[in-house]
Amino acid sequence: MTDATRAPRERPLSPHLQVWRWHITMLTSILHRVTGVGLYLGALIAAAWAVSLASGAEAYATFKAVLGSPIGKFVLFGMTLSLFYHLANGVRHVVWDLGHGLDVKSANASAALVLAFALAATIAVWVIAGMTGAL
Template identity: 60%
Template sequence: MPMTAPVRERPLSPHLQVWRWHLTMLTSILHRATGLALYAGAIIVAAWALSLGAGPQAYQVFVDIMASPLGRLVLVGLTLSLFYHLANGLRHLFWDAGLGLSPIASHQSGIMAMAFSVVATIIVWAIGLGPGGV
């Protein structure tokens, strides 16, 4: 019977012990998540276009789905994703120019990107649901 070396427990990746959570990590994760959400939004836009081409009944089904509480929640989420992805993309554009790279500046710009996305989403939906809106 051959002798084998004992199996040693391998350590976890060092990033789990070294890095502490900070806002820039969250903004990076949110940027990727909102990018994925925008792909889902593109599929919804394609479904809208297909329903338009399929006739009035198909379009009405699409409108009914999007006007449901779940449909509106998805649309609000997509609006929030669009504005966050835009704001964080602009943030990255400034970083590419060498601006705002200090920890304090990146923290502040992350807060501004999040605040902008929430405020812009509220404004768009207030206009859309207001008089003459949807």
């Protein structure tokens, strides 16, 4: 038999955002999770696209009208940003898994690089889309 008592023990408290000083790697960690959830929602949009396409011309026209609205374009811009951010941060994690870039200076620099890449790639895609008439 065990000598353990059944009395509840005090559990350690998790660190809260009020305890930790904000830094860029904390931001990128949170954004990685948020963009992952956003990409799941984007998968639902892609599924709705496929369903509307299979449902006929009228349903597809309605779908295009919704995504072509200002709110729809805003959502698509956010999805593009999420995609590029999640991609770049995933590559960053692969580099970390290989044992590189784990010191504070390198981690902060790679975090800034990920944010800059995501923003630049998103803007480039949307500018190209605008120039080709896709918007």
